[in-house]
Amino acid sequence: MTKIKPKLTDEEKRLLKLRNEMNRKRPWFRRQEWFRYKRLGDHWRRPKGKHSKMREHKGYRPPVVDSGYRGPRKVRGLHPSGFKEVLVHNVKDLEGINPEREAIRIASRVGVKKRTEIEKKAKELNIRVLNPMLRGE
Structure with missing residues (x-):
């Protein structure tokens, strides 16, 4: 059985390839202090503390989910x-x-x-x- 291929424009093909590269470089976002308490798990939750260094995007803290990590709009959801x-x-x-x-x-x-x-x-x-x-x- 042959695989059916989608009809994509050249731009969409380029953007899909770009999104694939972005996905490879995207960091693994983990919850604040996921390593400290087993009960927290490592699923993402936004840091909300008043004095949270992670919320303030300090460089020595893990990365925080941000709109800059999103893929190109035209191929989003594909x-x-x-x-x-x-x-x-x-x-x-x-x-x-x-x-x-x-x-x-x-x-x-x-x-x-x-x-x-x-x-x-x-x-x-x-x-x-x-x-x-x-x-x-």
Whole structure:
């Protein structure tokens, strides 16, 4: 089975490549004092303390989430393949999808029976499935 490729402009291809490079350089944002207390975990929370050095963006503190780390606006929200993701729950949801610009992601709550129907219909309509079932055909 050949992979379906999106129809992208040269600028969009360039910006996707740029976003990929930016993602590689982007630091791992961790919560303030994540290393000190196990109960905090390392998921991001904004530092809000009055005397917080992290909130003040001191150089010797870990990086803080900022708008400057965002990707280019034109390719924001696109899958790394270049398609716009559309969440699908049943076969009827495939009706309004543009196969040149959009790809589907089958919802996690969909069972095997309905999933195979959706994948079969998507193949007929030449729509890319981003999370196909991992079974031999």
